[in-house]
Amino acid sequence: MPAIVAYLEGRMDSAMFPLGNLLDHGLGEDHPFAMTFWLEGEPLACLLGQTAHGVLLPVLDDPGAAVAADIRPPTGILGPTAQVRALESVFSLADAPRTLDHDEVHLSLALADLIVPDGPGVLRPMTEAPEEVLRGWMADYHRVALQTPEHLVHDNVDAWWARATREDTHRVLMDGTTPLAMTGVNARAPRMVQLGGVYTPPDLRGCGHARRAVALDLLAARERGVTGATLFASGAAAVRAYEAVGFRPVGSFTLLLFDGPQHV
Numbered sequence: 001m002p003a004i005v006a007y008l009e010g011r012m013d014s015a016m017f018p019l020g021n022l023l024d025h026g027l028g029e030d031h032p033f034a035m036t037f038w039l040e041g042e043p044l045a046c047l048l049g050q051t052a053h054g055v056l057l058p059v060l061d062d063p064g065a066a067v068a069a070d071i072r073p074p075t076g077i078l079g080p081t082a083q084v085r086a087l088e089s090v091f092s093l094a095d096a097p098r099t100l101d102h103d104e105v106h107l108s109l110a111l112a113d114l115i116v117p118d119g120p121g122v123l124r125p126m127t128e129a130p131e132e133v134l135r136g137w138m139a140d141y142h143r144v145a146l147q148t149p150e151h152l153v154h155d156n157v158d159a160w161w162a163r164a165t166r167e168d169t170h171r172v173l174m175d176g177t178t179p180l181a182m183t184g185v186n187a188r189a190p191r192m193v194q195l196g197g198v199y200t201p202p203d204l205r206g207c208g209h210a211r212r213a214v215a216l217d218l219l220a221a222r223e224r225g226v227t228g229a230t231l232f233a234s235g236a237a238a239v240r241a242y243e244a245v246g247f248r249p250v251g252s253f254t255l256l257l258f259d260g261p262q263h264v
Contacts (some may be wrong), residue, residue, distance in 0.1 A: 004037055007044045009189070010061055013078050013108050013230050013250060016194035018049040018057040020187030024167075028052070038069035045165060050074070054261055058083040068092050073261035074164065080106070081252040088256075095260040100147045104255065105239050107247040111222040111229060115246045116215040119208050119246075121173040121180050123216040127165060129172040129179045136184060137199045144235070159196075170197060173213035181209035183217045185239040193221055195231040208241075215245040 001022070008019040018035060025031040032053040040046035046065045049057040054075030060066060063086030076089070077084045081103050088094045127135060138157050142148040148156055165168045171182035181204065186196030195217075200210045218229055232253045233239045239249070 003044055004047065007047055008059060009191075012189065012192045012228065014106070014253070015057075015059045015229060016061060016189065016192060017078055018047075018188040019189050020194065021049075021051060021057075023189060029045050030186040036064070036072075038071075040065040040068075055257075056258055057085060058087055060086075063087055063090060071264065073263050074258065075261050076255075076257040077105060078101075078255055079253070081254040084254040084256055093262055093264065096262045097160070099149060100255055100257040100258060101258050102234055103252050104234045105249050106232055106251040106253040107230065107239070108245045108250045109229045109242075109245070111218055111227055113243065113246045114215060114218050114222060117208055117212050117244065119212045121175045121209065121212060123171045123183075123220070124174045125168070126170040126172050126182070129174060129182075131161070133179055134170075134172065134182065137201060140198070140201075141197065141199050143176075154233070160245045164197075171213065171217050173209055173216070180204055180207075181213040183210070183213040185217075191226060192228040192230065193218075193226055195229060198231075207242075211241045211245050214242070218245070 005066065008015040021033040022035045028034045031051040032051060034052045036050050038048045038240040046061050047059045048066045048069050050071055054072055056071065056074050056077045058079040060083050063083050066087060067090050077087055135157050138160055139153050142156055143151050170182055172182050173180040181200040182197065183195060184197035185193045187194040195214060196215060198210055231242065233242055
């Protein structure tokens with residue numbers, strides 16, 4: 001495992017999902033995010049990861065090398081766009097039915113360059129905000145951002161709430177007792193965090209609340225010794241918000257979820 005960790009740490013901007021899963025949940029199938037890896041090269045030059053839940057997480061210099069991997073039926077592929085599209089071809093998945101297929105702007109930030117904007121609100125643990133409000137926010141996030149089928153939204157929000165409160169992944173920008181925006185971390189390593197689940201309710205958008213929530217969360221991470229952050233953004237407005245706190249585009253990242261496991 002040390003060789004895998006070292007390989008992923010050398011590519012952290014694009015490898016936070018497999019690295020974070022490995023550090024948090026280890027190898028095997030005891031947790032939905034536990035990892036299996038297929039390795040190529042000596043020294044290691046290509047790596048394909050898959051979660052116990054079935055999501056493929058490529059970190060590949062040569063996507064063609066993945067054809068030798070004896071993968072389980074995949075439920076999705078998350079990774080740099082060129083690698084995801086190449087794996088679709090390698091495993092004949094280009095026509096597989098899907099519930100989400102987004103190419104998003106991939107952004108990165110050295111926390112030494114973090115900009116913290118002024119504005120209302122202080123950052124609080126999510127457990128200090130009204131649970132029903134945050135569940136409603138996340139339900140909207142699932143419907144709009146993740147295109148989750150309606151019949152799955154309730155269970156997915158339940159699972160998110162259980163994990164987020166157990167692993168302390170999210171923070172809420174609060175103005176007194178009023179929640180303004182939410183930010184979260186969906187993968188973490190000692191030196192880098194990957195943000196996800198950032199949300200502002202529609203009636204409060206355009207006020208800078210999300211960027212302040214993100215910046216305050218990253219400021220706290222910097223004080224703990226974290227040196228970098230990465231995330232993905234869909235839409236020009238989101239990209240501008242992240243650029244306002246110091247993020248810069250570094251590529252394209254694809255979120256591809258299939259409509260159930262696909263046999264390859």
